[in-house]
Amino acid sequence: MxxxxxxxxxxxxxxxxxxxxxxxxxxxxxxxxxxxxxxxxxxxxxxxxxxxxxxxxxxxxxxxxxxxxxxxxxxxxxxxxxxxxxxxxxxxxxxxxxxxxxxxxxxxxxxxxxxxxxxxxxxxxxxxxxxxxxxxxxxxxxxxxxxxxxxxxxxxxxxxxxxxxxxxxxxxxxxDNLKNQLNPHFLFNSLTSLDSLIHENPALASDFLRQLSRVFRYVLQSKEKGLVNLETELHFIKNYIALLQTRFGDSLKIVFGISKEALDLQIAPVTLQILIENALKHNIANQHTPLIIKIFNEDNCLIIENPIQLKKQVETSNGQGLTNLISLYSFLSDKEVIIEQTEVFRVKIPLI
Incomplete structure (x- = not known):
């Protein structure tokens, strides 16, 4: 119309x-x-x-x-x-x-x-x-x-x-389907990492398992929630990042710049997980070309950006992660999710 x-x-x-x-x-x-x-x-x-x-x-x-x-x-x-x-x-x-x-x-x-x-x-x-x-x-x-x-x-x-x-x-x-599936590739890679750690470093394996359980507990607890405050989401994402760095090591760097004033604002659960996963899916992350993801807030928006260093071949994806995120936020906020692509790939998520 x-x-x-x-x-x-x-x-x-x-x-x-x-x-x-x-x-x-x-x-x-x-x-x-x-x-x-x-x-x-x-x-x-x-x-x-x-x-x-x-x-x-x-x-x-x-x-x-x-x-x-x-x-x-x-x-x-x-x-x-x-x-x-x-x-x-x-x-x-x-x-x-x-x-x-x-x-x-x-x-x-x-x-x-x-x-x-x-x-x-x-x-x-x-x-x-x-x-x-x-x-x-x-x-x-x-x-x-x-x-x-x-x-x-x-x-x-x-x-x-x-x-x-x-x-x-x-x-x-x-x-909800995105939250429930939490990327089978991520789960498979996490279990593979856990298997190797059990033999090499049992103490680290135990810590890894606790972090993995926290990640999935958060997903289950937030299943019925439309919004969570940013502080809660950041606690979850730090556990998620710890699991990723067991696999990627120095190839992946996450830099936070969140002000205290923004911590009480709200966000849809697992928003950050979807965006970090999207960045890893499409970009090279290795010792020679580490992937640096910046997460910071500005003007009541949460900004996630990374340099564009595209893979030649992207792992199988239905391409619906960002689309569903944009659609959901159109109902949660008057502000739109903004995607910018220049020297870096930047996503602006409205904080509610």
Missing amino acids: TCKSHKKKDFLAKIFAKPNQTVATIILLMAGIAAIARWYIFHIELKYNLILSLISLIVLSSTWFFFRWLYSYFDKIMPYDRGIVRRLVLQILVSLVFVLIVTRVVFLIGSSFIVFQTTIARESTNLAQLAGISSEILLVFLLNLAHFSYYSLQQWRENELRASNLEKEKSQVQF
Whole structure:
């Protein structure tokens, strides 16, 4: 949907946000226009014009109350989704008959109390009668159009909300899948490292196992959480980095620059793990070309950047990590996840 159509919907939403005030304004406006037309076109005297204006207000108000009842009744027995054309045609016919009847009845009652038959005889020309009937038909069409527009707006709102909720649920499910899998390659490599450490350095193997258990405990504990504070995420990521450095050694360097003020701000769980994993997946990390990943905060954003030193061949990936992260944050924050690629690859995550 274009920006222009969104503005149109927002405009309609404002109009129909207070329907009673809107209708009262329309009724007064129509009665005023009719009074001006009677004075300017038919030159009706002021006192008679006031009487006719009062009759107009009574007709318009009673018509509106009748329409509210009629629409409510039709909503129960003949909703729009069962046939819009049939509903509108029947609705227009019934409301038009009501307007024609109530106009005549009110006019007859009014003229019996106040004598201005001479004026009626003089002004009740074919043109005047045609103008009166035309205004009544126009009133009916306008009321039905307004009601159908209101119905359409409500349907649009519900569909937009439903679509937004479905997208959010989809993004959350995809992100949960990322958290649950925690990269099988990482688990395999960690277990391989643990196997070799058990024989070479049992004490280090024991420490490695504790860190591995902390990593997976965090993933399990954060499974039901939408957000965690940055300090908690940093505790987790430091355990994760310790496991990585058992494998990479000096080939991987992580530099932190997080201010104390940012520690209480929130972030989606395992965001840093996904971004570090993404950097290792696509970039060379060895003794000759160590991979240096910087993690720091700036302007309520967490920034993760690394030099671009791409591998010739990237390990198998579905390429959904960053995509799902961007989608999730679009629901968590008004700010977007920003990806920049110059001399370095930089991702800016909004802190919430």
